[in-house]
Amino acid sequence: MAYTEQDLAVPAGRENNKKRKYLIVNPLQGKHVPVSPGRVFQMFADLADLLQKEYEGENLLLIGFAETATAVGAAVAGKMGTLYMQTTREQMEGVEYFYFSEEHSHATEQKLVKTDLDQAVSRVDRIIFIEDEITTGKTIRNIIRLLEQAYPGSLSYSAAALLNGMDEECLKVYRESGIRLHWLVKICHDGYENRVSGYQKTGVYHTCDLCRPVSEVPEYAVFGYQNARRLTDGAGYQKACERMAEDVLKNLSLPSDSRMLVIGTEEFMYPALWLAYVLEKEGRQVRCHSTTRSPIAVSNDRNCPLHERYELRSFYDSSRKTFLYDIAEYDGVLIVTDAENGEKEGMHTLVNALHLCKNENIYVIRWCTK
Numbered sequence: 001m002a003y004t005e006q007d008l009a010v011p012a013g014r015e016n017n018k019k020r021k022y023l024i025v026n027p028l029q030g031k032h033v034p035v036s037p038g039r040v041f042q043m044f045a046d047l048a049d050l051l052q053k054e055y056e057g058e059n060l061l062l063i064g065f066a067e068t069a070t071a072v073g074a075a076v077a078g079k080m081g082t083l084y085m086q087t088t089r090e091q092m093e094g095v096e097y098f099y100f101s102e103e104h105s106h107a108t109e110q111k112l113v114k115t116d117l118d119q120a121v122s123r124v125d126r127i128i129f130i131e132d133e134i135t136t137g138k139t140i141r142n143i144i145r146l147l148e149q150a151y152p153g154s155l156s157y158s159a160a161a162l163l164n165g166m167d168e169e170c171l172k173v174y175r176e177s178g179i180r181l182h183w184l185v186k187i188c189h190d191g192y193e194n195r196v197s198g199y200q201k202t203g204v205y206h207t208c209d210l211c212r213p214v215s216e217v218p219e220y221a222v223f224g225y226q227n228a229r230r231l232t233d234g235a236g237y238q239k240a241c242e243r244m245a246e247d248v249l250k251n252l253s254l255p256s257d258s259r260m261l262v263i264g265t266e267e268f269m270y271p272a273l274w275l276a277y278v279l280e281k282e283g284r285q286v287r288c289h290s291t292t293r294s295p296i297a298v299s300n301d302r303n304c305p306l307h308e309r310y311e312l313r314s315f316y317d318s319s320r321k322t323f324l325y326d327i328a329e330y331d332g333v334l335i336v337t338d339a340e341n342g343e344k345e346g347m348h349t350l351v352n353a354l355h356l357c358k359n360e361n362i363y364v365i366r367w368c369t370k
């Protein structure tokens with residue numbers, strides 16, 4: 001399917017970031033804007049098809065960037081049947097990391113599990129970095145430098161993205177470095193900042209609500225969890241997500257003609273999107289998006305992609321703010337997370353935000369190892 005810049009790239013105001021005053025919101029990605037999961041998976045499949053033709057016969061490791069490209073990477077790796085892992089900003093015990101910086105981000109520290117890469121290098125010809133948007137390519141080059149120092153001469157590198165915003169100078173650096181590039185849509189950043197500055201400051205902001213008593217919501221544990229922050233087989237991860245969705249549909253009574261919302265949590269996007277996709281294929285009207293660390297400015301201007309913002313606490317660290325945008329009223333809401341049960345404030349604030357929009361039938365799906 002052919003896409004245009006207008007389909008996949010809408011600028012929005014970025015708060016508290018002096019490096020760049022805007023970010024690109026992709027309405028079809030299932031991250032910030034609630035969207036039909038079928039449209040998301042069509043876009044992911046188109047990127048996978050592009051890569052499949054180029055790298056047939058090579059042993060590949062795909063690496064998706066947190067937060068926003070974790071689902072893109074998982075979907076492409078599952079369709080191609082490659083090894084997969086994602087970068088992370090979360091902390092895990094008992095592993096060694098590569099640390100690197102992410103350009104333009106409000107949360108610059110990224111980590112990649114070196115312990116797993118050490119095991120994968122002998123099985124892999126090429127690493128393909130998967131992004132939602134490549135702006136300058138500096139983030140990817142930062143990590144490639146680290147990998148070349150650790151594994152000299154062992155690997156080839158490529159990068160693939162839904163959007164490529166690199167200028168000619170940045171493209172030349174990649175050509176000269178031998179890093180192959182692939183994308184669905186080429187965009188130009190000229191004019192984005194002016195467009196964002198013209199948005200009316202009329203958006204609705206809800207602060208973090210910990211004062212209002214929270215009602216208990218039904219919670220369902222699904223076992224067989226796989227952690228994509230660690231090295232995994234893409235096809236195996238896909239199968240695990242399919243089993244998770246089957247378990248949910250088998251054990252929860254979800255009306256077939258209902259209007260439903262599925263919410264993922266921060267880096268944990270793909271399993272929520274897959275569950276939403278299965279629910280939609282059975283005939284429900286489904287929308288899916290995820291909480292995020294990104295504090296995006298909202299506006300009622302029709303050209304702005306986001307209009308109402310809900311400040312939350314993180315499911316993974318109660319001292320951290322997260323956000324969800326443009327909640328509507330649904331017949332049912334499924335919150336899908338891999339966060340452990342210790343962080344109560346994240347759930348408290350998200351449930352209260354959903355109640356503000358008259359959502360009463362809320363279920364928590366917690367994907368667990370055991």
